[in-house]
Amino acid sequence: MAQSAFKRRNLARRRIVGGLGVGLALVCAIIGAACLLIILGYVIVQGAGALNRDFLTQLPHPVGVPGGGVGNGILGTFIILGIATAMAVPIGLLTGIYLSLFGRGPIPEALRFLSDVLSGVPSIAIGLFAYAVLVAPFKHFSAFSASFAFMMLMLPLLVRTSEQAIRSVPQTVREGALALGMSNFRATVRIVIPTAMPAIVTALLLAIARVIGETAPLLFTAFGSQFWESNPNRPMAVLALQVFTYAISPYPSWQAQAWGGALLLIGAVFVLSLGARLMLRRAMRGLEA
């Protein structure tokens, strides 16, 4: 009798502790999600008013002249990201292939370590490096130097994720290709990489999402511009930079446009992440069978 009462009490206590644990986890999850939703909601409320066709297609207007937009910043973002991607993809992908094929030994280990270190370097330091190498010697700011900084930010992500993507292709698929008499290189290029492709594209989308809102390295590389600029050898407007400049300005009309720009950036990250998830789902489907 006494024992069964003890057991019941013990059970009640365990139920309470378990319930508290679940409740605490739930509260924390709600706080985390709420932060994100509040930021999203706030940016939408503040920024949605600024969004219209002129905002997306016009040049910035001087202070006091109503209207104007960030068209040149959007164009600049595309150009700088495009060049950065064009440089980062071959280097990152080939390094990833190298690591996945010859993954053992001191050189691959050193590469992985360096890649991990690079991914932890603050973006402002990378911007400073790009400034020292590509801006200071030529005595002018340039979009290309910003692309270079972005490439360095994207590289570690691409290297590690493409290595993982290629490794996740079942060994039986690679062996099947080798057993048919394909060379290691041909088996990799023709069979293994296409199989890993959805996962590699996912990694690329996430890498772009990672740098699209980066502002610090742009301050002393792309620098910004008031004009339509498509020459990568010249200073160029970038959306993230315009958000920064407008946000710290004292003019309410510019501040409103900063929120609009922020909303655009969040939207872009949202679309990229969504695309990445869809690609990943495809990748999983391909690998299951």
Added chain:
Amino acid sequence: MTAVGAGELLATRDLGAYYGTRQAVADVTIAFRRKAVTALIGPSGCGKTTLLRCFNRIHEIGFDARVEGSVLLDGQDIYANDVDPMAIRRRIGMVFQRPNPFPTLSIFDNTVACAPKGLNHQGKMEAAERALRSAALWDEVKDKLRTSPLRLSGGQQQRLCIARAIAAQPEVLLMDEPTASLDPIATAVIEELMSSLCNEFTIVAVTHNMQQAARVSSVTAFMLADETGIGRLIEADATSKLFTKPSDRRTEDYISGRFG
């Protein structure tokens, strides 16, 4: 045991296989009957798959994997220094335990992935049809050659892998438990296929299943790991004889179900 004769297409001499310092197979000397099915049987871990993977030099792609002794293809040692493993793998095809069609290639492209070079489209089409017919798959896929192989059933995928292997026009076909992941009906189709393919190819098949060995093979080789875990060939003989009057006590114990 069959002696190593000059007339055999595939034979081994004192073959040993290692993973790093661990020896998995030792002292295997055997010759495989030309244009016949030889079954490799034995309990799990006896090294039969490792042995099979030495015959097309796919064992050595594993990290730290190593082979000693020799494997003779038409009298020539495939482990000689001047031999290109890729050339060997074109002459010795392989079918794996689980169907492994290339997921991103169509059924057609899978079939001709390693067909002889220099064929135009018409030639490839004919090669694909020939291989798929030999693999008893043509009628099921002829209307969807451009679709993904992943929609096929497991048995169909395995037959596609067989078609892919024979489209490369090998002389030997290695099969590593080709029906291990298939249901009984798909298994029966593959077994029937093996019996017809051995008119054209020299087949060596690993199997877990003694009934399968008895059904499809004309020669059976029995392997067993010794007390140190090293796989050895115990005996090889005509299947009918090995299953009725084995010469070794251990073979008798195994086929009568006393262990394994």
